[in-house]
Amino acid sequence: MTCCNRNRNRNRNTGTGYGSSTEMRTIIRLVATCLLLALLPVANAAEPSTVLITGANRGLGFAFAQQYAARGWNVIATARNPEAAMALRELADKTGRVRIERLDATDPASVDNLGNRLGGIPIDLLLNNVGMLGTEPEQQLGSIDPTKFDTYMRVNALSTLLVSQRLLANVKASRQKKIAGMSAAVASFAAYPRTHHGLYYYKASKVALNMIMRNLALDTEPDGVTVVVLSPGVVNTYGVPMDERMRGMVDIDTSIAGMIKVLDDVKPADTGKWYRYTGEVIDW
Numbered sequence: 001m002t003c004c005n006r007n008r009n010r011n012r013n014t015g016t017g018y019g020s021s022t023e024m025r026t027i028i029r030l031v032a033t034c035l036l037l038a039l040l041p042v043a044n045a046a047e048p049s050t051v052l053i054t055g056a057n058r059g060l061g062f063a064f065a066q067q068y069a070a071r072g073w074n075v076i077a078t079a080r081n082p083e084a085a086m087a088l089r090e091l092a093d094k095t096g097r098v099r100i101e102r103l104d105a106t107d108p109a110s111v112d113n114l115g116n117r118l119g120g121i122p123i124d125l126l127l128n129n130v131g132m133l134g135t136e137p138e139q140q141l142g143s144i145d146p147t148k149f150d151t152y153m154r155v156n157a158l159s160t161l162l163v164s165q166r167l168l169a170n171v172k173a174s175r176q177k178k179i180a181g182m183s184a185a186v187a188s189f190a191a192y193p194r195t196h197h198g199l200y201y202y203k204a205s206k207v208a209l210n211m212i213m214r215n216l217a218l219d220t221e222p223d224g225v226t227v228v229v230l231s232p233g234v235v236n237t238y239g240v241p242m243d244e245r246m247r248g249m250v251d252i253d254t255s256i257a258g259m260i261k262v263l264d265d266v267k268p269a270d271t272g273k274w275y276r277y278t279g280e281v282i283d284w
């Protein structure tokens with residue numbers, strides 16, 4: 001005797017319960033659907049988030065990769081030369097959470113190839129970290145070189161625009177939908193110290209990045225994407241303990257943990273803002 005037959009008999013025999021077996025099946029289906037719907041968010045919440053970090057083979061990018069992997073995120077870490085990215089490869093082996101991808105963020109073909117390899121993977125957080133500070137002497141008044149200026153612009157500003165444009169659909173397909181760019185406080189007109197000379201290419205290219213991010217925020221607001229700019233502080237990325245000579249600098253773990261907290265906390269209403277690693281909003 002099947003289960004349904006048994007139910008039908010029980011209903012007929014006792015005259016109690018839920019009436020016909022059709023009604024019973026409807027109720028069971030309803031209860032099952034409710035249970036499934038109640039469990040769905042739990043299942044989604046358990047799914048790890050994904051961060052894509054550009055320039056993750058060293059410096060702040062690598063520290064971001066370490067901390068996000070430690071938090072159980074899926075990390076897509078890009079490097080211009082993955083074969084030489086030994087620390088990143090070790091992190092990938094150790095954690096099993098890091099996928100290493102080749103990317104020259106200034107090269108549209110390389111950016112497009114990355115997009116093709118990733119396909120439709122949702123990216124909760126696109127962390128555009130690639131950048132260059134360069135040296136002081138090559139950026140002083142008297143030594144301005146248009147080719148170098150172009151290089152800084154491509155690395156510090158264009159790269160973020162190219163990568164964000166190509167991976168926007170992946171961000172939109174995610175739950176968190178966040179895009180960050182890495183700027184520097186010396187690019188703020190409002191907070192700019194009158195004593196800080198030089199660094200023409202660096203400052204100009206980070207100002208350009210800021211406007212790119214503001215524009216991106218505007219364009220992606222209707223899709224619920226949160227676009228923010230970050231300033232890490234002047235960070236000790238030298239891999240040595242902080243000492244007296246580093247007064248005014250911030251230790252790398254503090255800077256990264258602060259920026260991760262900012263990125264955790266920001267909501268769509270915060271799109272287009274610029275944050276210091278401490279959480280303070282920076283005036284443009």
Ligand SMILES: NC(=O)c1ccc[n+]([C@@H]2O[C@H](COP(=O)([O-])OP(=O)(O)OC[C@H]3O[C@@H](n4cnc5c(N)ncnc54)[C@H](OP(=O)(O)O)[C@@H]3O)[C@@H](O)[C@H]2O)c1
Nearest residue numbers: 055057059060080104105106129130131182183184234235
């Ligand atoms: N450290 C600070 O105190 C500080 C302060 C303010 C802002 N920032 C910003 O924070 C970000 C990270 O800084 P950091 O100190 O960690 O820099 P970093 O140690 O110099 O690392 C820069 C990263 O960018 C990558 N990169 C450079 N050009 C690239 C290109 N064309 N395509 C792909 N990757 C490229 C480098 O790859 P390779 O190894 O292949 O060169 C490296 O992974 C930068 O945007 C920087 O301007 C840093």
